[in-house]
Amino acid sequence: MTLLFRNQRRKIVNVVMLGMTAFSTLLSVSVLFFVLVYLIVKGGSSLNVAFFTELPKPVGESGGGMANALVGSAKMLGIAAITGLPVGLLAGLYLSEFAGRTMAGAVRYAADLLNGMPSIVVGIFVYTLVVLPMKQFSTLAGGLALGIMMIPIMTRSTEEFLRAVPVSLREASLALGASLTLTIVRVVVPAATRGIVTAAMLGLARVAGETAPLLFTSLGNAFWSPGVLHPTASLPVMIYNYAVSPYDDWHRQAWAAGLVLLTLVLLANLGARSLLGGRRHA
Amino acid sequence: MKGILSVVALRLRRGDAVAHAFTFVFGATVVGVTGLLAWELWRNSALARQQFGWGFLVSQTWDPVAGQFGAAAFVYGTLMTSALALIIAVPLGVGVAIFLAELAPPRLSAVAGMLLELLAAIPSVIYGLIGIAVLVPAMRQWVQPILKTATGGFPLFSGPAYGIGLLTAGIVLAIMIVPFIVSVGREVLLSVPREQREAALALGSTHWESTWKVVLPYARPGLYGAIFLALGRALGETMAVTMVIGNRPEIAASLFAPAYSMAAVIANEFSEATEELYLHSLIEVGLVLFFLTMIINVVARGLIAATAAPGTAR
Numbered sequence: 109m110t111l112l113f114r115n116q117r118r119k120i121v122n123v124v125m126l127g128m129t130a131f132s133t134l135l136s137v138s139v140l141f142f143v144l145v146y147l148i149v150k151g152g153s154s155l156n157v158a159f160f161t162e163l164p165k166p167v168g169e170s171g172g173g174m175a176n177a178l179v180g181s182a183k184m185l186g187i188a189a190i191t192g193l194p195v196g197l198l199a200g201l202y203l204s205e206f207a208g209r210t211m212a213g214a215v216r217y218a219a220d221l222l223n224g225m226p227s228i229v230v231g232i233f234v235y236t237l238v239v240l241p242m243k244q245f246s247t248l249a250g251g252l253a254l255g256i257m258m259i260p261i262m263t264r265s266t267e268e269f270l271r272a273v274p275v276s277l278r279e280a281s282l283a284l285g286a287s288l289t290l291t292i293v294r295v296v297v298p299a300a301t302r303g304i305v306t307a308a309m310l311g312l313a314r315v316a317g318e319t320a321p322l323l324f325t326s327l328g329n330a331f332w333s334p335g336v337l338h339p340t341a342s343l344p345v346m347i348y349n350y351a352v353s354p355y356d357d358w359h360r361q362a363w364a365a366g367l368v369l370l371t372l373v374l375l376a377n378l379g380a381r382s383l384l385g386g387r388r389h390a
Numbered sequence: 391m392k393g394i395l396s397v398v399a400l401r402l403r404r405g406d407a408v409a410h411a412f413t414f415v416f417g418a419t420v421v422g423v424t425g426l427l428a429w430e431l432w433r434n435s436a437l438a439r440q441q442f443g444w445g446f447l448v449s450q451t452w453d454p455v456a457g458q459f460g461a462a463a464f465v466y467g468t469l470m471t472s473a474l475a476l477i478i479a480v481p482l483g484v485g486v487a488i489f490l491a492e493l494a495p496p497r498l499s500a501v502a503g504m505l506l507e508l509l510a511a512i513p514s515v516i517y518g519l520i521g522i523a524v525l526v527p528a529m530r531q532w533v534q535p536i537l538k539t540a541t542g543g544f545p546l547f548s549g550p551a552y553g554i555g556l557l558t559a560g561i562v563l564a565i566m567i568v569p570f571i572v573s574v575g576r577e578v579l580l581s582v583p584r585e586q587r588e589a590a591l592a593l594g595s596t597h598w599e600s601t602w603k604v605v606l607p608y609a610r611p612g613l614y615g616a617i618f619l620a621l622g623r624a625l626g627e628t629m630a631v632t633m634v635i636g637n638r639p640e641i642a643a644s645l646f647a648p649a650y651s652m653a654a655v656i657a658n659e660f661s662e663a664t665e666e667l668y669l670h671s672l673i674e675v676g677l678v679l680f681f682l683t684m685i686i687n688v689v690a691r692g693l694i695a696a697t698a699a700p701g702t703a704r
Contacts (some may be wrong), residue, residue: 122596126493132485133494133502136568140509143520150523199420202413215417218424224619224687225427225680226626228653232676233427235660236434256423263420289409310511317513320628320653324660344515348629351519359523366516377511381504 144370151367154360159368164330164341170357174365176332180247180340181316184326187251187336188258188315193308195255196262203263204270205292215263223260230256231321239325245339250326254315261311269303270296306380313376317369319344343369428680435674437667446674452639452655454663459671461678463639467556467649468679471631472624474560474645475567480617482564483571487616490572491579492601503576510569518633521562526553526634533557534646549644554636557645562630567620574619574694578612579605615693622686626679628653652679 158173165172199219203212234253239245273296281291297304326340328349333340343365350362438446438459449460486506490499530553537547582605590600606613636648637658652675663669 118596118599122598125598125602126489129485129489129493132482133489136482136486136509136572137502137505139565140505140512143509143512143516146520146524147516195416195419198413198416202410202417206410206413207417211414211417215420218421220687220691221684222420222424222427224622224626224683226628226653226683228626228628228656229431229676229680229683230427232434232656232660232673233430236430236673237426259420259423288406290405292409313511317511317515319513319515320657323657327661344513344629347515347519348633351515351522352633362519366519369513370516373511373513374508377508381507 147363147367147370150363151365154364155367156364159361159364163332164346166330167355172361174341174343174346174361176329177341177343177346177365178368180250180326180329180333181343183247183336183340184251184254184322184342185312185316187248188254189308189312191252191255192258192311192315193262196259196311197266197304199259199263200266201270201292201297203267205288205296216267219260219263222256223264226320227257227318228320228323231323231325234321234325242337244337245325245327247326247333247336247338247340250322250340250342251336253321253325254318257315257318257321258311261314262307265307265311266300266304269300269307272303273299302383306384309376309380309383313373313380316376317344317373319348323348431673431677431680435670435677437670438674439670441667442671446671447678450639450641454659454665454668457665457667459667461652461655461671461675463641464650464652464655464675465678466641467559467635467651468625468653470556470645470649471559471563471635471651472621474557475563475624476617476621478561478564479568479571479620483568483616483620484575484613486568486572487575487579487613488601488606491576492597492605499576503573506569506572510573514566514627514629515633517562517566517630521558521630521634525558525562529553529555529558529561538646545643546645549642549646551646552636552648554634554648555644555646556635556649559631559635559649559651560645562634563624563627566627566630567624570620570623571616574616575613578609578616578694581612582608611693611696615690615696618686618690618693622683622690625686626653626683628657632657652676 156173158171159175160173160178161175162171162173163176164174199215203215207215230253234249234256238249238252242249277295277299278291281295282288286294322342322345326342326345328345329339329341347362347365347369350358350365353359442449442459446459446461447465448462449458450462451458451460452463453459486502490503494502530551534547534551534553534557538551541547586604586608587600590604591597595603631651632654635651635654637650637654638648639650639655640647642649656672656676656679660669660672663672
């Protein structure tokens with residue numbers, strides 16, 4: 109009799125606990141939908157043409173937009189791509205194809221360390237390295253901060269995707285008499301291109317939303333920022349400044365900006381993942 | 391003919407050497423950038439380190455006007471919010487990982503996994519925005535008063551319900567780190583050999599018993615690694631915390647009290663720091679954050695490498 113009860117209890121525990129894991133999943137996933145729906149409702153009603161075409165209005169005047177912040181963010185992402193992508197890519201290539209044990213360990217360790225670094229610390233680094241000597245907050249400094257954040261992302265994923273290329277492909281190429289370099293350029297890298305492009309898109313999407321490293325590198329600007337040597341507005345910093353301000357109209361615009369930023373980031377993510385097709389990317 | 395061939399071969403090998411050297415420069419750049427980052431933080435916090443020594447970590451006084459700086463309140467805020475985040479996120483995240491790895495059909499698992507990766511992609515400033523608009527009022531009106539009555543004046547849950555504060559920041563952080571625990575945790579669970587489960591089931595254990603008593607213990611180091619990785623994220627998280635923690639440099643007993651974190655004080659005060667000592671003190675806070683995340687990440691990677699196949703931990 110007691111055995112029967114015990115078995116029943118075990119079955120109940122089984123169902124309850126497994127049910128709870130399903131519930132945690134539901135709860136976690138619903139956060140995503142909540143954030144999406146909330147931003148669409150709050151941001152959608154605040155979004156208008158002026159947001160994309162006009163400069164921010166001074167405090168007290170309602171209306172205006174964030175055209176300069178959109179351009180500023182785009183410029184900084186461009187600088188991040190120019191600086192961070194090649195360094196990360198070639199470092200990843202070095203790791204998977206050339207590096208000896210010691211050096212590979214050092215590069216991997218450095219990349220992981222940089223990857224785990226809080227973004228605000230990267231901001232301090234660029235501040236001491238670029239802003240202080242130039243005595244100027246600038247688009248360049250902000251872009252470099254984002255570029256540095258991209259380096260470890262690109263390094264580790266490039267390495268991973270290159271390593272996933274089958275050895276038989278390399279051997280076939282080498283057996284045909286091609287040099288190692290030719291094999292890498294013509295066989296290995298093309299086979300991994302999709303993965304690498306995906307990694308680049310995911311990396312750019314990640315740094316596009318970064319706010320902390322921009323606070324004291326690109327600072328902010330109420331007007332257009334010519335070239336790359338002046339302070340510039342950016343979408344994430346605008347969201348932050350407007351969200352913590354006491355003005356209702358600024359809150360409204362923060363929601364609109366949040367919706368635009370989130371849409372761009374999620375689209376880039378979905379695009380990158382669909383490019384990779386069925387292959388799962390950790 | 392033979393001579394020509396060997397010349398060609400030599401040239402090709404030289405090409406390899408050039409390619410090796412060329413990519414080496416970039417590999418070295420990664421090491422160099424990381425090293426330079428550490429060096430710049432060290433160099434530019436010299437004034438504060440000389441002036442305050444180890445007392446910097448113990449003193450609670452943060453007075454830019456008097457030139458007195460101690461980071462204890464920020465360290466406390468960072469550690470407390472991260473601890474709260476772990477308390478909430480670990481059961482939740484491990485639960486999700488179990489569901490995705492052990493229970494869900496592969497299709498569902500893939501879709502849910504992708505949705506959680508999208509959750510991880512949401513920028514932190516947007517979590518902060520939602521935090522201010524939704525979570526803070528909800529905490530003020532519902533959660534904090536209810537917790538207060540339910541616990542009957544327990545010091546952790548006492549004081550006025552501002553909405554902002556340690557607990558709110560901890561909850562936002564928890565939401566942000568769940569995806570990290572899930573993505574690494576699921577990998578780790580999936581790397582547990584199938585025979586382990588089958589043996590447990592064959593001995594008559596229920597699905598849950600095989601998970602709880604066999605799979606989880608087997609995967610324990612990797613799960614700890616996932617948790618440490620998430621902790622590393624939580625410690626350095628800046629924007630969302632800055633927006634809801636209340637930004638008051640005090641150590642109070644209550645979780646409802648406004649507090650301050652290391653990352654938040656850097657974010658808020660860095661561009662106002664005109665005095666050199668003030669700037670160096672803020673950079674020293676960054677240096678502390680650097681060492682903290684460095685240690686946590688090293689431990690995390692060691693633990694994950696102990697269970698999971700190489701390459702899964704990122």
